[in-house]
Amino acid sequence: MNLFRSNPQDLQGSDPRPYGGVPDPRDLMARFRRRLPLFGLVAGTVFLAAVLVTLRATPEYTATASVLIDPRKQAVLKLDQVMSQLPTDSSVVDTEARIINSRAVGERVVRRLRLDQDPDFAKSSGGSKAIQASLAGGAGSTVPEGAVDAVLSQMWASRVGLTYVIDVGFTSTDPKKAARIANAFADEYINQQLAAKSGANDKASGWLKAKLDEMRRQAEAADAEVQTYKINHGLMSAEGATMAEQEISVLNQQIAEAQAEQAEREGRLAAAQAQVRRGGGGADTAAALGSDVIRQLRGQRAEVSRHKAELESRYGPRHPDVQKVNQELADYDVQIDAEIKRVMSNLEAEVQVARQRTASLVGSRGTSRGNLANNNRAQVGLMELERKSLATRAIYEAFLNRSKETAAQAGGQQADARVVSYAQTPSRPSAPNTKLNLALGLAFALAAGMASVVTAEALDSGLRTGKEVRHRLGLPLLGAIPVLGSVAAAADRGSLKPEDYLLKRPRSAFAESFRSLKTSLLSSRGEELVQVVAVTSALPEEGKTLTTFCLGRLAAAAGQKVVVVDCDLRHRSLTQKLDGGVRKGLFELLAGKASLDEVLRLDKASGAQVLPIAEGSWSDPEIFRSPAMQKVLAELRHRFDLVLLDTPPILAVSDTRVLATRADAVLYLLRWAKTPEMASKNALEQLAASGAFVPGVALTQVDLREQARTGYGDAAYYYGSVQKYYAD
Template sequence: MPVDDFPGTRRDAPDQMGELPERLRHGATDPQPHVEGKADELTFESLFTTVWRRKWTIAVFGFGFAILAIALVYSLTPQYKSTAVVMLDRQQEQVIDVESVVSGVSTDYYSILAEAQVLRSRALANRVVEAAGLEQNPYFNPLLLPEEEPGLVGYVIGGAFNLLKTAIRGAVTDEDSVAPTGRDLLDESYWVRQRAIDRLLGSLEVMAVSDTYVYALTVETPNAIMSAEIANKVAELYILDQLETKFEATQKATEWLSNRVAELKSELERSEAAVEAYNSSTTLISEAALAGMNRQLKELRERVIALDALATESGTRLERLEAALDAGDYETFALAADQPRLSTLAADIAGAAPGSGARQAMENRFETAAQRVLVQTRTERDRALSQSGAVTSSIAELEQQLSTQTDDLVELRQLTREAEADRRIYEQFLRRLNETSVQQGVQQADARVLSPAVVNFNASYPPKMLAVLAAGFFGGLCGIAFVLIIEQMNNAFRSSEELEKNTGLAVLGNIPVAPVRMRRGVLDYAVDRPSSALVEAIRNLRTGVLLANVDRQPKMIMLTSSLPKEGKTTCSLLLAQNAAGLGKKVLLVECDLRRRTFRTYFSGAPKHGLMSILSGEKTFEEVVHHDEKVGFDVVMGEETQVNAADVFASQKFRQFLQDARDRYDFVVIDTPPVLAVPDSRVIAPLADAVIYCVRWNSTHKDLVKHGLAQFAQIKVRVAGLALTQINTKKMAKYGYGGYNYHYYKTSSRYYLN
């Protein structure tokens, strides 16, 4: 059919689509823009339901992790721990009443920590390695282990690693640029010793027992006997190290004190001679006058310190005030200014409405008062700085006077003090030399072994039960995370409540999936089982549509969806059949001219369809098909070379709908998906009610919102939504059933499915 046969093509469609009064005269509801609903709410109940529904998935994760943990822990080499206990001995036996050269270990917190570091020092570990012969133990010297032939994988990985290392070295260095590292200068025994020390320190754990002077020395190795022997050896050598340290320190102190006493004796003789010579060559100055000048100088210095502190305090306070005022933080400014009046005004400003005249007036008063505070603080700072400078000048003058008058007295006093100090030092060192000489041979250790290590054949590592439980728990957490991520990736609607919240529109019907395999079976099922859940859901949909506008009940009902295969056609067929069951005269029009699926539902339908009526090739009576079993008339879709949207925008199509409105009680229009083609948007202004079908757990939320927005743009109000193809059993598993699922569950006794 040529395009010119349709005067309502794109050239003149706007005038005809804009005839809303025509639509309103036939009872259509007033168009209004789509209102977006609330976003999804995540609740504890939904989380719990999701986790419970996927409990077997989570269990698989937990069980799998536990199996891996079992395989891992039984492949690890068991380790055995043994612990020796050492205590710092505070009660030393005092053989002679002389202070030791090396004092005993202090028992304060930091000294206890320091002793713990001594126990873990490389020096002590070196002595243990040497005394216990750990260099000959394969655990501490891996070079003693027999070489294992690598397998095929080992050969491949090792060869690839060597090639890569050679390539990198060749790329970044050459023979002339390689600097000696000094490693080759050390013999192999040095590195064997260092590796043994590292392994020993890695196996040794030193723990200070809380609120005591006790250390627990724990050694962990693959051999239980070896662990006990090493722990006891560490404790033994630690105590021996204390004795040797004290003996060496006493011996060195005695030698050093002897030399130092001789030097101090000569210095004392020279100091006393210098005092006598200076005292005979000068006149003594009055000490009272100098003392008065010193007191005055002290007072002036204290005055400078006070003024500097005042200037600093004022400057800091000024910076805080300026920063608070610049930031508009009136409360901080009032707090720094320490003025109750400003604090009250700041509180009033905070309580006033932003932008109000009262707030602006209070802010102006605050700014004026703040400027006065800033000026006062700045003046206080400048005055303190000025006074500090003046007093500093006075101090300089007084110091000069005092210096010229006290040089001789200071010199004499200095010589006297030096002589006296030399005498005291000499006497002290002489006494200490005598004390140190008698200490050699009576040194005692500051610690003792409280409990030697014993052999423990219970493996400490790996903790098999704990590892398996922890792995299972972690696997369960991973399973929960996996389940929640999968659930969040599902962006479809699973309940009418969720659909209403996201769209702001009412859900008029919740249509369960039809329990049939063939399309034709849908109508047969509805006719044969009028009391089934599917038919009852369609009745609810019909009731919801009729009650959507009680004053102007719709006669022409259009159904559409976002995308194909959302149950739109099934709803159209069942809605028409349900209305016909009430004794109403119903016409079902297939306006999806591209897919044309109605002929699969009706056998014996005429060849011609809607396009034949619009072109005038056939009359309405020749095209309309009446199905006796379902009780309503059908106008099939028909292929056309003209753009479908132009067909539906034509005056002939409008006249066709008007004739159908006059002939029938209800006209149900099945239209294409709104996001696929514009046909639905062209037909929607001509319908009394638009029902938007959304497939349960399939249609994405963004697609639904975008589709509804298409109708909002042309000022067409969607009467309501239909949630289609609901699997009630899965809905219960998802925990999204709410009222709908419980409705089907409790009402199932009334359904004959």
């Protein structure tokens, strides 16, 4: 048996793509029809704005002159020019186009045509800072910065394809003015080139003159630098050898003597150390150490030793005099050892001094060798200075020749460009281009309209069709309850309530939608009986009470025993549909203060029973968890074929989750195109966590006419085809 439950893992679905990953085009078309009013409003507004802008635009005229960048020169003088002729690569041509459109050329044009006094540009120059005209021959004249900006904003220069031709254009509301200013830009560009070349030639002449004097001084200084370098680096020689070579020779002799002396002292120290280690007699040790003090101490000790021998032979080794002599011998031994150590220390010091002297001389020789190497390297520097002196003289001669060539070249400059076509007065406006503007306006309008449709669809989190319900919530669509205004005749819309219309028009589409919903709901568990149904939704205002009441009336009218229980403790929406006051209801029944028959109210129109809630009787918020509630539900199951529980919204209070677990099925309602998808998922997750059985979803307040037009894939999409089966 296949039962649908609200599994949270099924709540993350997305729309199917039946055509190999591509969205269903019919579904896209249905979505577009749904947003057609928005599309028409946005697209129409954008296109109307484009039309208005085009119609109100002031006609403008564009005049164009053509300038040729010509790298070929007529060489009147066979001399190199101060400014070399232009190369023929593309970057140079593009650079010249930028120069034509530069502020320098713009200042020339404004000054030449007095455009700062023209009404079209004077308003831009009013109050703007006046700048010094950077033009040849224009010293002291100023032009308003604002006028230059205004002129440049209407001027353009661009290369024609990959040629050397540059089009210079100007746009104005006056066609004659456009041609005049475009030609002025072309002429002033040529004039600026000539002025730049003349200025460069004059500047080069002055610079060469100053450079010649500098080169002359540098050549004279180069010779003096060679001699000074020789003196500073000790390159002077005497007797065929440099001072560094003579110094190294003397140091070699001194090092040989120091090494011989060092060897002698090291030998004496080694002999003394060997004698001491062998423990030789006093005479040998004294001779090895060369110490008179040691020899004297050795002699004195020998005398004391003989005296000891006499005393021992006379008195024996333990006599006090013998002990006294032994003490004297020990004292002499201590003095001799101390003197030996002192002499050895002196010998070691002499060896250390000899070694240091040798090392110092060797270090001095290394320094001298370094000086000699420096002298050799200095010879390289000397040769470099001599070459530098020769190069300085060569440069001086080259500058002298260049100065003569520049003086001969003065006055022979030619521009690297020429005007090949002057601008003519345009006969037709260049802007606005009505056809282009309307075409672009239409394109932008369609794009804006589609963008608004896509945005609206992306922001719309409501559910409209069974396909969306299945693939976003993971549950089937049990039914769709239309809003009465979309199916009822005009005469019935304002005169009948939906629950009354259900009974008076049993063959209507409205009544049939409830029959279909009841059939789907009662068969949702297959062969198992669905007797207690909890009707709920995620949020308020989604039609729970109306749906519950209409289902009860429809089932009662079909002959079933039906009871509709108002379980909304806070709003009592179902109770408010009853005529007259309610003094006893559900809470009195649960508290044992009234019997079931006392609290039930008969709906005379259909025969259904209603279990209301008396006003002000609610006291225990956990009343639905009590055993009394289980007992009431058991009694209702025994007495009625169908028990409908009108519960509050799931996200509002927790009562519904308690009742949902005690019902055979939970009818979950969503308001068509209104209930947010995330709210629906959150509510279903709570129901799933509580273990409630949710067989599916029912959409309420569906506009069948709109759904028939835009709800592709939904049963209501075919409402127009089956409408003849319904009778109002």
